[in-house]
Amino acid sequence: MRVGGLQRWTSIDFPGRLAAVVFCQGCPWRCSYCQNPELLDARVEPQLAWEEVIAFLRGRRGLLDGVVFSGGEPLLQAALPAAMAEVRALGFEVALHTSGMYPQRLREVLPLVDWIGLDVKAPWHRLDALTASRDSASRVLDSLLQVLVSRVAHECRTTWSPELFPLEELHTLTEELSTLGVKRWCLQQCRGGTLPHPAPWRGDLALFAQRFESFEFRAA
Template sequence: MPNADSLPSRSPAPEVAGTAAPPPATRGSQALRIGGLTRLTGVDFPGRLAAVVFLQGCPWRCVYCHNPGLLDAAVPGALSWQAVHGFLRQRRGLLDGVVFSGGEPTLQAALGPALAEVRALGFATGLHTGGMYPERLQRVLPQLDWVGLDIKAPQHRHDQVTGTRGGGARAARSLRLLQHSGVALECRTTWHAGLFGRDDLFRLADALAAQAVSHWVLQTCRSPGLAAPVLDAEDLAALAARFARFECR
C-alpha cells in the first residue's frame, strides 16, 4: 500500500453556477477515522488518476508494514471526512477515482457510507484490502469498481507473516467473493526471502492460478536487515506463465 501524507488546509471551492450541489457528507461517514490522504497518484488505481484515503486501524502486524502509524484502531483520525469530502468536491473533473486504503479499510463500518458519497460525486471507487473481514467486504462490493487484494502468504505461512491467527482462511474467502463479484481485481504479494522461501512463493503462485486469479503483482521487498530477493529472470518467467497478467514491482 502507498504511504499516507496529510491534507492541506483549504476551503472547498464554490459550486459552479447552474449545477446541482453534490450531497453533503452524511452522519454515517463522519465516523470515518482517516489517517492520511494522498492527493494524486497514477499507480494506486490502475488506469486512473486517483486520490488515496488512508483509514486508521489494522488487525495484522506484518513485519514489513510501511504505514505503522495506521495500525492502532484507537488512534483518532488525523483528518475529518468532511475535509476530505470538500477536497474531493474541488477535484471533480480532475481526478478519475478515489481509493480507500489503510491500515485495513474494511475494519471501519463507515466505509460503506463514504463509498456511496464518493460515487455520488462522480468518482470511480477502489479499495486496498487484506481480506480479513469478508462479510464487511461483501457488503461494500456493489459500491466498488476495483479492488487490490493483498495476498500475504501461502496458507501455512499466513499467521507467521501477519502476526495474527486465522487470517488466512478469511483472506481466502474474500478472494472467492471477489472472484464471483465481477469487480475488477488485482492480487498482489509483498515478498522477500526472509518471509518465506522461493518454493513457498511458487506454491502460492500455483494456488492462485488454481483459483483462476488472472492478475498477480509480485512486490519484492528490499529492507535493511531482511534477506534479499532470490529470483532470477527464469523464475520470473515461470511465475508469469501461470497468469494472464503478471507484474513485478
C-alpha cells in the same frame, strides 16, 4: 471515518485512473514488514476529518477519476460503506485496497467498488504467523473467492523476500492462485528484504508470468 492521511493525486494505485488515496486508520494485523506502521493503531487521533476529505473531492470533480480507500485496513471501519456511497455520489469511481481479513464486510461493499487490490500475503499455512492473527488463511481465502466470482476488476498482490518464506513456497502459492482463477498478480519486493541471485531469479519471474494473464514485479 477515521482518516490517517490523504494522498491528493496518484496514477498508480487505481489502474487506468487518476485518483486520490484515503488512508484509513487502524489495522488488526501486525505484519513485520508493514509499509504504513503509523496507521496500525485505530485509537490514534485522525489526521483529517471526513468532511475535509469530501470538501477536497468536491473541488476535484472533473480532474480526478476515482478515490482509493487504503490503509491500514479500510474494512475495519463500519463507516466505510457510507463513505464509498458518498464518494460515488460525487461522480468518482471507487477502489479498495484490502488484506481480506473481513470477508463479510467485503461482501457488503462489493457493489460499491470498481477495482480491488487484494493482498495475499503468504502461503495459507504461514498467514497466522505472519499476521499475528488466528484464522487468517480462511478469511483471506473467503475474500479471494468472493472477489473472483464478483466480476469486479481486481489484482492480487504478494509482498516477498526469502526472509519471509522460501522461494519454493512462493511458486506453490502462484500455482494455487492461478488454479483458483486469479488472472492478475503482482509480486512486490519486501522493503529491506533481499532477492535471490539475479540470473536464476529471472527464470522464476518468467515462470510467474506464464501462470497469469497479467504479471508485474515491483522492486522496493
